[in-house]
Amino acid sequence: MNDSLHVLGIDIGGTKTIVAIADNNGAIIAQDRINTPREQGPSVVLASIEKALRGLITRHPLRITSIGIGCGGPLDRERGVILTAPNLPGWENLDLCEHFEGLFGVPAYLDNDVNLMALGEARYGAGIGVDYMTYFNIGTGIGGGIVIGERLYRGCGNAGEFGHQIILPDGPECTCGKHGCLESLCSGTAIARRAREYLQMPENSASLILSVARGIQAVTAHHIAEAARAGDELAQRIWRETGTYLGLGVANVISILNPRLVVLGGGVMEAGDLLMEPIRQTVQDRAMTQLAADAEIVTGRLGDQAGIVGAVSLALEGEHDEDPSRGKWIALG
Numbered sequence: 001m002n003d004s005l006h007v008l009g010i011d012i013g014g015t016k017t018i019v020a021i022a023d024n025n026g027a028i029i030a031q032d033r034i035n036t037p038r039e040q041g042p043s044v045v046l047a048s049i050e051k052a053l054r055g056l057i058t059r060h061p062l063r064i065t066s067i068g069i070g071c072g073g074p075l076d077r078e079r080g081v082i083l084t085a086p087n088l089p090g091w092e093n094l095d096l097c098e099h100f101e102g103l104f105g106v107p108a109y110l111d112n113d114v115n116l117m118a119l120g121e122a123r124y125g126a127g128i129g130v131d132y133m134t135y136f137n138i139g140t141g142i143g144g145g146i147v148i149g150e151r152l153y154r155g156c157g158n159a160g161e162f163g164h165q166i167i168l169p170d171g172p173e174c175t176c177g178k179h180g181c182l183e184s185l186c187s188g189t190a191i192a193r194r195a196r197e198y199l200q201m202p203e204n205s206a207s208l209i210l211s212v213a214r215g216i217q218a219v220t221a222h223h224i225a226e227a228a229r230a231g232d233e234l235a236q237r238i239w240r241e242t243g244t245y246l247g248l249g250v251a252n253v254i255s256i257l258n259p260r261l262v263v264l265g266g267g268v269m270e271a272g273d274l275l276m277e278p279i280r281q282t283v284q285d286r287a288m289t290q291l292a293a294d295a296e297i298v299t300g301r302l303g304d305q306a307g308i309v310g311a312v313s314l315a316l317e318g319e320h321d322e323d324p325s326r327g328k329w330i331a332l333g
């Protein structure tokens with residue numbers, strides 16, 4: 001391996017963006033975390049990312065051979081184009097790879113941010129050495145990723161949308177425009193909405209959640225976890241219910257893919273055992289016994305670094321993989 005090869009990674013989020021420079025083993029040498037000024041439109045966001053990248057390169061003058069970019073989708077990975085980005089107004093049909101290739105003169109590769117978190121966990125986190133891994137990211141929304149032998153399974157391009165499996169046919173409206181998806185029940189936003197609905201009932205007016213959050217409108221998943229740990233019954237019920245819905249989602253994925261490992265990441269998982277316990281219980285109760293026994297369910301190891309580690313992995317994969325079917329469905333070995 002040539003130690004002079006280095007790559008850039010970019011993990012674009014709705015509020016924060018991480019940029020990094022890494023060596024050809026995927027070890028991050030330096031990184032920078034910047035705000036995403038999304039309200040000011042794509043050109044301002046892209047200029048601030050460029051500035052951060054140039055700052056990294058100035059401090060670490062290394063030869064860059066490729067760039068890996070993670071961003072919310074849907075996107076056209078092969079063309080390197082964002083199709084629509086719900087969290088990034090004005091990014092429709094944005095040719096992200098061409099932009100960065102033009103700036104830095106090296107190939108750029110694009111993939112869904114949660115796919116890259118899955119890849120990061122598979123190669124450098126909870127899934128090291130695991131043959132069949134699935135990943136859920138439970139945060140503002142819910143995304144997923146399927147990793148087979150360290151490779152992402154992408155289907156026609158956007159496989160692994162675990163957040164949009166239907167849990168309740170007549171459930172709440174989802175961000176995707178349909179109803180009753182896992183995301184419409186268990187994203188951080190949805191958990192807070194369900195909590196507010198409970199808190200509006202007179203019998204719940206004494207719930208600790210209200211005093212922790214200082215008012216019903218300010219309630220977040222974080223407040224509900226705090227109240228649950230302090231013994232609040234409603235808060236504990238909300239986590240049990242959330243864990244049951246999530247457990248059904250995990251059980252469905254286990255039934256379809258029979259993974260060895262299910263990794264759960266994202267900010268909502270900071271609730272820890274409040275969620276893990278009912279998730280594991282529901283999987284045990286609802287998934288087929290053998291398939292449930294095959295799958296270990298764990299929390300992610302990389303925390304909010306998973307996306308940037310995955311972006312670096314994507315850059316390296318692009319660099320070393322000449323296969324024209326790259327990433328679509330790569331057989332093991």
Ligand SMILES: [Zn+2]
Binds near residue numbers: 164174175179181183
């Ligand atoms: Zn949906």
